[in-house]
Amino acid sequence: MHASVEQPHGEQDVQPLLVVRDLQAYYRTSHAGVRRAIRAVDGVSFAVRRGEIYGLAGESSSGKTTLIKSIAGAIKPPLEIVGGSMEFAFLPGYGGLHRAPPAQVERIRWRHLSYIMQGSMNVLNPVRRIRCSFTDFAYPHIGGSRQQFEQQVVAHLSRVRLDPSVLSAFPHELSGGMRQRAALALATICRPGFIIADEPTTALDVVVQKEVLGMIRGIQRETGSSVLFVTHDMGVHAHITDRLAIMYAGRLVEEAATAEIFRNPLHPYTQNLIASLPRIGEDAPRAGLGGAPPNLADPPSGCRFHPRCPLAREICSREVPVMREAGAGHRVACFAVNGDDGA
Amino acid sequence: MNDLLLDVRDVSKTFVRGGLFSREEIVAVNKVSLQLAAGRPEILAIIGESGSGKTTLARMILNMVTPTSGRLLLDGTDLAAISGSAGRIAFMHKVQPIFQNPFESFNPLKRVERYLLMTRRRFAAAAGGSTAATAVDAALHKVGLSLKEVGGRYPHELSGGQLQRVAIARALLAEPKLIVADEPVSMIDASLRISIVNLFRTLRDELGISIIYITHDLATAYYISDRILIMQKGSVVESGDARAVLTAPRHPCTRQLREAALLPQIAGGGANASGTTQVI
Ligand SMILES: Nc1ncnc2c1ncn2[C@@H]1O[C@H](COP(=O)(O)OP(=O)(O)O)[C@@H](O)[C@H]1O
Ligand code: SF4
Ligand SMILES: [Mg+2]
Numbered sequence: 001m002h003a004s005v006e007q008p009h010g011e012q013d014v015q016p017l018l019v020v021r022d023l024q025a026y027y028r029t030s031h032a033g034v035r036r037a038i039r040a041v042d043g044v045s046f047a048v049r050r051g052e053i054y055g056l057a058g059e060s061s062s063g064k065t066t067l068i069k070s071i072a073g074a075i076k077p078p079l080e081i082v083g084g085s086m087e088f089a090f091l092p093g094y095g096g097l098h099r100a101p102p103a104q105v106e107r108i109r110w111r112h113l114s115y116i117m118q119g120s121m122n123v124l125n126p127v128r129r130i131r132c133s134f135t136d137f138a139y140p141h142i143g144g145s146r147q148q149f150e151q152q153v154v155a156h157l158s159r160v161r162l163d164p165s166v167l168s169a170f171p172h173e174l175s176g177g178m179r180q181r182a183a184l185a186l187a188t189i190c191r192p193g194f195i196i197a198d199e200p201t202t203a204l205d206v207v208v209q210k211e212v213l214g215m216i217r218g219i220q221r222e223t224g225s226s227v228l229f230v231t232h233d234m235g236v237h238a239h240i241t242d243r244l245a246i247m248y249a250g251r252l253v254e255e256a257a258t259a260e261i262f263r264n265p266l267h268p269y270t271q272n273l274i275a276s277l278p279r280i281g282e283d284a285p286r287a288g289l290g291g292a293p294p295n296l297a298d299p300p301s302g303c304r305f306h307p308r309c310p311l312a313r314e315i316c317s318r319e320v321p322v323m324r325e326a327g328a329g330h331r332v333a334c335f336a337v338n339g340d341d342g343a
Numbered sequence: 344m345n346d347l348l349l350d351v352r353d354v355s356k357t358f359v360r361g362g363l364f365s366r367e368e369i370v371a372v373n374k375v376s377l378q379l380a381a382g383r384p385e386i387l388a389i390i391g392e393s394g395s396g397k398t399t400l401a402r403m404i405l406n407m408v409t410p411t412s413g414r415l416l417l418d419g420t421d422l423a424a425i426s427g428s429a430g431r432i433a434f435m436h437k438v439q440p441i442f443q444n445p446f447e448s449f450n451p452l453k454r455v456e457r458y459l460l461m462t463r464r465r466f467a468a469a470a471g472g473s474t475a476a477t478a479v480d481a482a483l484h485k486v487g488l489s490l491k492e493v494g495g496r497y498p499h500e501l502s503g504g505q506l507q508r509v510a511i512a513r514a515l516l517a518e519p520k521l522i523v524a525d526e527p528v529s530m531i532d533a534s535l536r537i538s539i540v541n542l543f544r545t546l547r548d549e550l551g552i553s554i555i556y557i558t559h560d561l562a563t564a565y566y567i568s569d570r571i572l573i574m575q576k577g578s579v580v581e582s583g584d585a586r587a588v589l590t591a592p593r594h595p596c597t598r599q600l601r602e603a604a605l606l607p608q609i610a611g612g613g614a615n616a617s618g619t620t621q622v623i
């Protein structure tokens with residue numbers, strides 16, 4: 001499968017910040033002597049432009065976290081990059097952080113790229129006070145006097161509504177929401193050009209969540225940075241992302257401006273997803289998706305959505321539909337939308 | 344037969360933090376009362392920010408936390424009077440919990456099906472003659488999974504969404520009258536979220552199970568609940584018919600929650616690419 005990555009419309013001269021091509025990332029496990037590969041990311045191509053918040057949505061186990069871990073270079077067995085490339089504008093030529101020399105990766109971390117992991121524990125060292133995490137990671141990039149640095153940290157913490165007293169706490173002494181906000185503050189204090197965030201506001205209360213999203217949007221605007229924002233929460237996507245990609249069973253099935261996805265979803269999976277969302281004031285019953293979620297150790301042939309798709313036709317179980325432009329800046333991988341030659 | 348399945352009477356819970364000299368009292372729940380009628384299953388949503396006392400209230404109903412004052416009765420039995428393992432098992436037959444983080448409710452070293460089979464054996468008396476595996480598979484099917492799919496897997500090999508469905512299947516094995524679900528869908532994706540919320544409705548309508556649904560997702564609360572309680576700083580500040588409260592909130596706290604809720608819709612005009620998304 002060789003899907004092409006579209007260049008952004010009208011700005012072909014501007015190189016995207018990240019180009020992912022045909023990425024395949026599998027978990028290779030063996031259980032009771034039986035080896036299996038979980039094909040969590042299987043042929044994903046997209047580009048993140050400069051200065052945009054690019055959203056990634058999809059049901060749990062669709063491979064979002066695996067995709068994000070691969071891009072962020074957080075690849076540990078059993079996860080393996082099986083094929084494809086991830087090219088960053090600020091680290092060209094390697095095809096992925098996992099292939100770049102550690103010294104290069106060290107150089108760009110925090111300053112150019114920061115990664116907020118699902119659960120947000122990774123950046124906060126569990127045996128060190130929060131203050132030490134800031135000094136360890138951010139101070140080398142920010143510099144200045146210790147006192148100035150501390151002032152800057154305190155000011156930044158207040159943007160995520162954290163009291164300076166958290167600096168003296170250990171991560172386990174904070175609530176999940178406070179930890180998540182501390183991790184967010186740490187990931188954004190160096191104003192990196194690219195922020196990768198996996199469910200960064202999922203543990204937060206609605207009121208705090210809205211403020212934290214405002215903080216992310218504010219930093220992104222001030223610095224013109226790009227954000228790759230993963231969440232299953234469609235309300236968050238509607239609120240913050242510029243473009244949105246929908247993932248299903250390890251592949252992207254649709255990508256467009258966020259408003260376009262909400263108003264004019266074309267892929268049958270996306271259509272069901274949008275129609276299933278309850279809204280205050282609307283009383284009509286909503287239906288979830290029928291059928292079972294796919295097993296990525298033995299995914300359906302052809303279009304992985306075909307066993308659950310109301311529009312499935314003969315070709316769907318035989319061939320893999322590729323992402324095709326179905327409208328301006330709107331890509332879809334579906335035979336019913338693109339026609340049977342869409343393979 | 345009692346008229347009330349659950350009768351929470353004026354319960355409070357105060358936690359004491361700190362040492363001998365710096366005692367700090369935190370009133371987590373402050374004089375809360377609520378009733379669920381027997382024989383009239385309903386879904387009651389409890390909404391509030393974290394720290395507002397929802398989880399502490401849930402834990403008192405689940406008899407995991409003892410109230411500082413007030414009483415809780417389940418089917419006429421005072422929770423304070425439950426003792427011994429037989430008493431606790433009888434209690435768990437009636438009330439089952441579902442927690443927010445399914446990874447915390449499963450032993451990471453045990454395969455999930457073993458856990459389900461153990462649960463089923465503990466409650467075997469409740470279910471007819473079906474074999475344990477059949478009962479477990481049937482419960483898994485009710486939540487959109489199967490024994491074939493989760494067989495042989497450890498909790499960390501399942502995603503949060505899959506594991507939460509396993510947790511609900513596990514609760515169903517006890518055939519309870521009441522399920523107390525604390526943020527059960529906050530880690531679950533939208534299409535599955537509606538399936539699970541619809542599943543709660545089916546449990547209410549077909550199995551006669553009442554559900555206390557603690558959430559910060561106002562949209563699903565609106566969609567599924569019959570009644571709603573809004574909590575702030577340990578107290579109930581507003582309650583009533585779910586649709587009425589959420590469409591015309593009266594208390595400032597409810598209004599603030601209603602305004603901060605990010606609804607999955609895009610306001611008219613304005614391309615998102617320019618970052619002008621409006622949330623309505
Ligand atoms: N450490 C692991 N070992 C084996 N399988 C895994 C591991 N982590 C995730 N998976 C599997 O990979 C698939 C994709 O998971 P994930 O990337 O976490 O999806 P999402 O973030 O969209 O929920 C799922 O089938 C999941 O069970
Ligand atoms: S390619 Fe076929 S099965 Fe897949 S979404 Fe389109 S119509 Fe459905
Ligand atoms: Mg994930």
